[in-house]
Amino acid sequence: MIKIDQLYKDFGKLQVLKGISTSIKEGEVVAIIGPSGSGKSTFLRCINLLEKPTTGRIFINNQDITEKKTNIMDIRQNVGMVFQHFHLFPHMTVLGNLIYAPMKVKGQTKQEAEKLGLELLAKVGLSDKANEYPKRLSGGQKQRVAIARALAMQPEVMLFDEPTSALDPEMVKEVLDVMKSLAHTGMTMAIVTHEMGFAREVADRVLFLDGGKLVEDAPPQEFFTKPKSGRARDFLQKML
Amino acid sequence: MNLDFTSILPSLPYILRGIGVTLQIVALAGLLGFLLGIILSLFKISSIKVLGWFADIYTSIFRGTPLVLQLMIIYFGSPQILGYQIEPYVAAVLAFGLNSAAYISEIIRAGILAVDKGQSEAAMALGVPYRPMMLNIILPQALKNILPALMNEFITLTKESAIVTTIGVMDIMRRAYQVGADKYSFFEPLLLAGLIYYIMVMTLTILGKVIERRMRRGD
Numbered sequence: 001m002i003k004i005d006q007l008y009k010d011f012g013k014l015q016v017l018k019g020i021s022t023s024i025k026e027g028e029v030v031a032i033i034g035p036s037g038s039g040k041s042t043f044l045r046c047i048n049l050l051e052k053p054t055t056g057r058i059f060i061n062n063q064d065i066t067e068k069k070t071n072i073m074d075i076r077q078n079v080g081m082v083f084q085h086f087h088l089f090p091h092m093t094v095l096g097n098l099i100y101a102p103m104k105v106k107g108q109t110k111q112e113a114e115k116l117g118l119e120l121l122a123k124v125g126l127s128d129k130a131n132e133y134p135k136r137l138s139g140g141q142k143q144r145v146a147i148a149r150a151l152a153m154q155p156e157v158m159l160f161d162e163p164t165s166a167l168d169p170e171m172v173k174e175v176l177d178v179m180k181s182l183a184h185t186g187m188t189m190a191i192v193t194h195e196m197g198f199a200r201e202v203a204d205r206v207l208f209l210d211g212g213k214l215v216e217d218a219p220p221q222e223f224f225t226k227p228k229s230g231r232a233r234d235f236l237q238k239m240l
Numbered sequence: 241m242n243l244d245f246t247s248i249l250p251s252l253p254y255i256l257r258g259i260g261v262t263l264q265i266v267a268l269a270g271l272l273g274f275l276l277g278i279i280l281s282l283f284k285i286s287s288i289k290v291l292g293w294f295a296d297i298y299t300s301i302f303r304g305t306p307l308v309l310q311l312m313i314i315y316f317g318s319p320q321i322l323g324y325q326i327e328p329y330v331a332a333v334l335a336f337g338l339n340s341a342a343y344i345s346e347i348i349r350a351g352i353l354a355v356d357k358g359q360s361e362a363a364m365a366l367g368v369p370y371r372p373m374m375l376n377i378i379l380p381q382a383l384k385n386i387l388p389a390l391m392n393e394f395i396t397l398t399k400e401s402a403i404v405t406t407i408g409v410m411d412i413m414r415r416a417y418q419v420g421a422d423k424y425s426f427f428e429p430l431l432l433a434g435l436i437y438y439i440m441v442m443t444l445t446i447l448g449k450v451i452e453r454r455m456r457r458g459d
């Protein structure tokens with residue numbers, strides 16, 4: 001479903017991604033872990049072209065999205081993203097957040113968009129908050145709304161960039177639970193996370209990035225019990 | 241100090257009618273300045289360099305020369321610029337509108353840049369194109385933050401509008417001056433004009449506070 005071929009990304013003189021190649025199958029859940037500054041966010045942001053790859057190619061459904069003639073907006077509609085700091089639209093209600101893009105971008109009617117929006121709110125357990133403003137929600141609730149907002153575009157792939165890192169500890173579980181049930185529906189997911197327990201339980205594969213390189217690419221069992229590289233061993237030692 | 245307002249009392253309605261003229265000029269110029277200011281601010285943050293340059297040069301010219309000069313150039317220059325003489329009233333609206341656009345564009349630009357970058361990223365990640373993103377997501381948040389600064393600009397506009405008297409617009413200022421010339425006593429009518437301006441400015445100030453408070457409650 002997603003194929004990444006020799007992906008390089010520079011910010012001026014700084015080389016952040018140094019030739020990453022991997023692929024993600026349909027329905028697969030991939031956890032991306034690694035030390036701070038290793039390029040995890042940049043990697044994720046290349047997949048929906050929030051960052052423009054310097055060189056290398058990314059295919060989604062066999063379409064090369066790095067080609068000039070691809071419509072970036074079409075790609076982004078199909079690839080949802082959830083951010084560490086939620087980035088809900090503060091001047092819209094929860095339901096307003098959910099229906100804005102489907103109406104504006106996909107041309108759905110208000111009724112269609114609201115129907116889907118309310119269904120999604122029910123799925124993330126926030127039906128009663130439809131008419132609240134984001135300001136009135138807790139962090140965990142905000143992030144669940146952000147997930148629902150991304151899902152409202154009915155994407156085929158979901159990207160998560162440290163979705164629980166900004167949350168108080170007692171709210172982490174409610175968000176992880178939503179992600180877990182999303183994984184069970186067969187959604188293709190790429191998740192940057194520091195939640196090792198979650199990665200181990202939910203991910204089909206773990207990608208370990210270090211210094212802009214893909215150092216390990218293995219099933220969680222293998223990665224967590226016998227990592228091949230010294231870097232991964234050091235990292236796991238610090239994390240666990 | 242001997243003050244005698246009784247002699248100008250009959251002229252009071254005449255002076256008060258200037259309020260409408262002043263308010264109209266300020267409202268129209270404010271609207272023009274606001275719309276043009278939004279466009280210029282979008283030019284300034286645009287990735288197309290030529291647009292940015294244009295907006296910067298525009299701003300520096302209108303901020304770098306006296307407003308009264310701009311007013312006179314537009315009024316007395318209109319036969320050469322447009323081929324016909326425009327009304328003083330129109331010249332006033334144009335001059336104040338074009339001038340305040342320069343200031344307002346700076347205010348809005350700062351307001352846009354102050355909106356969290358995550359907002360545009362979230363919109364982009366949803367596949368929202370640039371124009372609706374700006375119009376529906378970024379500008380509403382930017383405008384909310386800059387409302388006090390915008391209100392200040394309109395208040396300045398109201399006070400500065402008194403210079404339209406130099407090209408013969410019948411605003412509060414000119415009417416007061418005329419009454420003074422008529423009665424050979426400028427002090428009282430000018431004091432009266434001052435009071436009117438003061439009340440208008442205070443009203444705008446309070447109005448701004450009310451709107452601000454209401455918006456604050458909204459979120």
Ligand SMILES: Nc1ncnc2c1ncn2[C@@H]1O[C@H](COP(=O)(O)OP(=O)(O)OP(=O)(O)O)[C@@H](O)[C@H]1O
Binds near residue numbers: 014016035037039041
């Ligand atoms: N827009 C940018 N301009 C310049 N440098 C950037 C930019 N974005 C990221 N970087 C740099 O690229 C490197 C990798 O950043 P990235 O955010 O991808 O790391 P990360 O693995 O997500 O780290 P963290 O765990 O702290 O989130 C860092 O050195 C960062 O400073």
Ligand SMILES: [Mg+2]
Binds near residue numbers: 040041042161
């Ligand atoms: Mg990161």
